Amino acid sequence: MKNTIAERIYDFLKDYPPFNLISKATLMEVARNVEIQYFEKDAIIFHQDDVPHEHFYIINQGSVRLYRFVANEKQNLDICDEGDLFGLRPLIMNESYLMGAAANEEVILYGIPLRLFHDIITDYPKVSQFLIASFATNTRDPYSAEHKGKLFANVASIRKSYNSFAEAQSAKYSKNPVTCSSEITIQVACLFMAEAKVNSIIVAENNIPMGIITDKDILTKVGTGAFSILEKVSTIMTSPVITFPEKITVAEAQIAILKHKVSHICITKDGSPQTEIVGVLADHDLNIVQGNNPTFLMREIKYAKDVETLRHIRVQASELTSAYLEQEIPIYFITKVISEINTAITKRIIKLSIAELGEQPPVAYTWLAMGSQGRREQLLITDQDNALVFENVPEDQYPKVKEYFLNLSTKVTEKLNTVGFEYCPANIMASNPKWCISLKEWKKQFKDWINHPTLDKILLSIIFFDFEYIDGDQELYHQMSDSVFRYIADKEIFLRFLTKATLNNAAPLGFFKQFLVEQDGEHKDQFDIKSRAIRPLVDAARIFSLHHNLKINSTIARYEKLMEIEPQNSDFFESCANAFKILLQFRTLQGLANNDSGKFVDINSLSKADRLKLKSCFKPIKNIQESLNNRFNSGLIS
Structure with a gap:
């Protein structure tokens, strides 16, 4: 006989976290054991300091008021409504309640048995993560030693990691490989390859791979005269073919190519040479995949000849960020990678701009990043914040030197804008004469901010205390940094x-x-x-x-x-x-x-x-x- 009540409970729970993370069979078992409870308005569900119930609760209808007494004064903490969880303390800490709960209006609750959920937490890490986060939002002191690790438990994205994920990506391969019979001549096979504009052809019978011929085989075996172009393809094909299943990763493909000293891998239905061909993966395809590899992008930046190329690379960097997040790569690692890419792009833009001016800088300078780029936290393409400090020069040379660096800065900020970094709305950019000054002037500016602070000055200057070296003379950067910290000492x-x-x-x-x-x-x-x-x-x-x-x-x-x-x-x-x-x-x-x-x-x-x-x-x-x-x-x- 159908348990219609359990099914109704199941239909409700499946739409709310963390129950939507549980398998249907497990959730149905939970639904069959749910205790339905009704409370009238202002009725107490549990008191502060009560011993733990055997359930935690999700609100089916109505709302619940959470409160606690501090120095005999009642403080309302939160209002929970449909789909909200409360009363989690017995599940997480197995302690008495730190707050009370009362019906804010007529309310129907589903009591979820603790005994069932202890096993579910073990079997479903994401359920554990959600419940702990939910519990932490109502925990008085989530970072105390008592609760250490609980608030952010199982959140892999906050942990440090220095491993690239690129090698774990699924390798992209050609799904339309060119094939031929073993009976045709090398010449005909070459015509097939030329017509399809590919550098390999798979020799197959009934779509089962027998061998493979690449442009390298034709060059080294036919081009040298060792074999005639009129011979059958079977005479020069490489056999057996190295085969892998469809979900081959970049790492597996790289290892296979190195291990077997081949340039192409055949992809088959189950990865064996006895099943139908699905595609072909070339070492060139791996190079394309490496376009989402920071090392590849850095190399492309180094040799970029124009700002449009850099713009394309920055778009790729955004795709890299997205892929990293999708793969749950720790955010700490992502910030390091993307910051290095942004810095390399800025450096390259500065070099291109100097070349465009046709004149080398007259004195030493340092290009500084401020704000999120200065903190190396600029994962998205946001607005630019930058400044330039140049070497102290005699007063009579100052105007000419500053004019050069303003021209340079204008070109750099324009190119950064073209790449995608919008102009700073507050004009905190090196192209602004206020922020393109000598080391002496910068020291004077920081000294004024620090020795004579006002709220207006602070709001303007706060971004400058995250300055970071990007390009130029590092000694200037260190001199400026040292002076700033000297001024701040004891202030x-x-x-x-x-x-x-x-x-x-x-x-x-x-x-x-x-x-x-x-x-x-x-x-x-x-x-x-x-x-x-x-x-x-x-x-x-x-x-x-x-x-x-x-x-x-x-x-x-x-x-x-x-x-x-x-x-x-x-x-x-x-x-x-x-x-x-x-x-x-x-x-x-x-x-x-x-x-x-x-x-x-x-x-x-x-x-x-x-x-x-x-x-x-x-x-x-x-x-x-x-x-x-x-x-x-x-x-x-x-």
């Missing part, structure tokens, strides 16, 4: 102003944990992930790094170094680094999907899992801002 008032500017940035969530979205304008009702989530973590890492005199630009590297310097706060800084990695990955995916900067996110278009994942990153933001305020007393600034 707590400057760090206080930086903190004030950071804390003026609105929090990502409202009182009831709803996303704070744009209220008007082009991006109305969208969430600004850059300003509300990523920037606070970037700014905080910068302030702590300046405080500790760390000459590190990368946000991730800054937090990792802070973990070493302040071991008592290592879990806290680690949670910030992990949150940043997840947010950066999320923004990049959004940008690639929408072909934009990824800055604004349509919250309503996100899945429940993605909304939870985002929320799980916001607690470290709130807490590091509190830490900044306590450490640097920003409240003293009016």
Whole structure:
């Protein structure tokens, strides 16, 4: 007899994470064991400090209010509605509830048995990941030693890795190989190859591979006179053919070609020589695949002769980013790769621009990247932020020297724009006379920002404290960097102003944990992930790094170094680094999907899992801002 109630429960659960990650048979077993519970408005589901129930809950209809008592004062924490999970603590921590739950209105709950889910968590890592993220968003202190590793458990994308994924890609091969009978002559086979414009032909009987002839065989065997062009193809074909199945990876193909000293591999139905031909893979096809390899792209950049070539390469770099993310390559590795590509493109553009001017630089200079490129976090093609510092020169030579570098900078920024990096809306570019100045002038500028800070100056200058060497004289870069850190030493008032500017940035969530979205304008009702989530973590890492005199630009590297310097706060800084990695990955995916900067996110278009994942990153933001305020007393600034 059909269990229609269980089927109805199944139909509901299958549309919500993490139940949508479970096999039908397993989910049906869960549905058969669900306990249906009804509560009237304001009825208590469980109290704060209650012993764990035997279920956690998903809301079928209505809404649930979560609350806790602090110093005998009741605080409402969140409102959960249809499809939301709550009461996860017994599943994750096996502890009493840290908060209470009450029906916000009439509510129907599905109680999910804990005993079933312990096995499911083991068998389905993504279910475990989702539940932990969901639990963490309601955990008071997700980065404490007690919960260490739980908030971001199983999120492979935040772990360091230095291995390329290219060799794990499926190799692309020709699915229309040219074939011939073993009875035809070499001359006829050559005519077939010429007509099809290919460099190989497979000798086959009933579409089963018997051998292969390549242009190299014709050159070395026929061209040398060893065989007549009128002989049968069987006399010069290579046999047996090296065969592989359709899902051969790049690594397998490379190894096979090297091992067997061949230039072509035959792809067959099951990978054996006894089944039908599906395609042919040449070493040339692997070279094309390597177009999605950073080493190949770097080589192409080095020899690029015009900006259009560089633009094409940068498009390939975006495709590489997308492929990396699809393969779940860690974001830390992706930022390193794409940053090197962006730097190489900029270097090449500078060389092309100098050649175009027809005159070498009159004195030493350094091209600097600011902002996300300066931090080596520019995964998407966003706007450019750059500056130029040139060697100090006598006053009478200054105008002419500056004119040269302004001309050079204008050409460079124009070419970067052509490649895809839009002009900076705030005009923070080396083509702006304000940001193309001598070392002496740069030192003077930084000294003024640091010794005489105001909120207006801070908002203008903050991007300049992430400057990074790109091209030119590294000694100039080091001199400038050393002077900046000398000025900052013991200047707590400057760090206080930086903190004030950071804390003026609105929090990502409202009182009831709803996303704070744009209220008007082009991006109305969208969430600004850059300003509300990523920037606070970037700014905080910068302030702590300046405080500790760390000459590190990368946000991730800054937090990792802070973990070493302040071991008592290592879990806290680690949670910030992990949150940043997840947010950066999320923004990049959004940008690639929408072909934009990824800055604004349509919250309503996100899945429940993605909304939870985002929320799980916001607690470290709130807490590091509190830490900044306590450490640097920003409240003293009016």
